[in-house]
Amino acid sequence: MHSRQSVGILGATGMVGQRFIQLLEDHPWFEITWLAASDRSSGKTYGEAVRWKLDTPLPARIASMPVSPATPENAPKILFAALDTDIARDLEPNFAAAGCAVISNSSAFRMQADVPLVIPEVNPEHLTLASRQSWGANGNLGGYIVTNPNCSAIGLVVALKPLADRFGLKAVFVSTMQAVSGAGYPGVPSLDILGNVVPFIRNEEEKLVEETGKLLGTLQDGRIAPYPLRMTAHCNRVAVEDGHTESVSVQLAAKVTREEILAAWREFQPLAADSLPTAPAQPVEFDPAEDRPQPRLDRMRGRGMTVTAGRLRPCTLLDWKFTILSHNTIRGAAGAALLNAELLASQNRLLPSGAAE
Numbered sequence: 001m002h003s004r005q006s007v008g009i010l011g012a013t014g015m016v017g018q019r020f021i022q023l024l025e026d027h028p029w030f031e032i033t034w035l036a037a038s039d040r041s042s043g044k045t046y047g048e049a050v051r052w053k054l055d056t057p058l059p060a061r062i063a064s065m066p067v068s069p070a071t072p073e074n075a076p077k078i079l080f081a082a083l084d085t086d087i088a089r090d091l092e093p094n095f096a097a098a099g100c101a102v103i104s105n106s107s108a109f110r111m112q113a114d115v116p117l118v119i120p121e122v123n124p125e126h127l128t129l130a131s132r133q134s135w136g137a138n139g140n141l142g143g144y145i146v147t148n149p150n151c152s153a154i155g156l157v158v159a160l161k162p163l164a165d166r167f168g169l170k171a172v173f174v175s176t177m178q179a180v181s182g183a184g185y186p187g188v189p190s191l192d193i194l195g196n197v198v199p200f201i202r203n204e205e206e207k208l209v210e211e212t213g214k215l216l217g218t219l220q221d222g223r224i225a226p227y228p229l230r231m232t233a234h235c236n237r238v239a240v241e242d243g244h245t246e247s248v249s250v251q252l253a254a255k256v257t258r259e260e261i262l263a264a265w266r267e268f269q270p271l272a273a274d275s276l277p278t279a280p281a282q283p284v285e286f287d288p289a290e291d292r293p294q295p296r297l298d299r300m301r302g303r304g305m306t307v308t309a310g311r312l313r314p315c316t317l318l319d320w321k322f323t324i325l326s327h328n329t330i331r332g333a334a335g336a337a338l339l340n341a342e343l344l345a346s347q348n349r350l351l352p353s354g355a356a357e
């Protein structure tokens, strides 16, 4: 049995912060007791500060909570962070140094050698890296930072992991069609994106490639050896509200049949025994229809945590090609962080060692 633990949200008013509030409402293990955002919002109630953009009502209890300044005083010991990268680089270490667990969405520390970059179904063993961290000049209070990947990397790597484990991966070609909500709020100006495709998202292709290598990499002597993979990525912003679609071609180390790939996805259930509240029953679900997956129809599978795969067929350049779709602010952001926290909690490792229950 778990008692509900107090958690806070850094960047609570943004797109990902709002998803945290939605996903944590009625969560069996965690209860939101603290919200923080920028100086523009602090001092207001959450209801006054936020432009609520989700299709479920803003919970009344949350609407009346005050927005605090983003400083560790009075913050709970467990924090979900949804800050812009530059802000996260400045602020997240302050919370870790104050002895907090920072479960972060931002890219600021994802590639730092002692910071775990984790998808629970893919590389839970990397979480042990957190014990090597030391933040702040006054000694280690047990605080740490754990990150989840970029929103495109998550969907891709959840689909690649069963193939890497069973057959070995040699090369990946991926082209993304990413939703506008991935750029935060207000994000891409409507006049740039309506009726349009923008074939550039700053740093996205680089993140997708390097994070895939780290996520599929091996923990050796306290370091991650990246997975040896040839990979290239094209990233595009499209006029879709939520849900990132990715066209993927893979070269495998073994000759395999279509049925063997489908079985690898179907039988990929690494968290089945863990009973984590946010874990989907099926991390990768294959849809055999010729025109699926589609963002509007498939993004909410598994309450937004399932990656939908489709259109599996031979590739004349590499071996096989397929399409995947994942919800960028749930599986790709808030849900991913929540699942990381649930995994840590299930192992009694979420609360920093120096923190009182």
Ligand code: NAP
Residues within 6 Å of the ligand: 010, 011, 012, 013, 014, 015, 016, 017, 036, 037, 038, 039, 040, 041, 042, 070, 082, 083, 084, 085, 087, 088, 105, 106, 107, 149, 150, 151, 181, 182, 183, 184, 185, 186, 328, 329, 332, 333
């Ligand atoms: P967003 O909508 O722009 O929200 C940013 C949040 O940061 C807001 O709550 C904002 O508060 C707060 N903030 C800004 N400046 C601050 C400051 N100086 N001090 C404290 N708080 C400050 O961004 P988002 O889309 O939610 O993304 C948040 C993070 O998650 C980013 O690092 C992003 O790369 C990452 N991420 C996003 C997605 C996605 O699909 N959107 C997916 C994966 C990862 P105010 O309202 O007060 O300005």
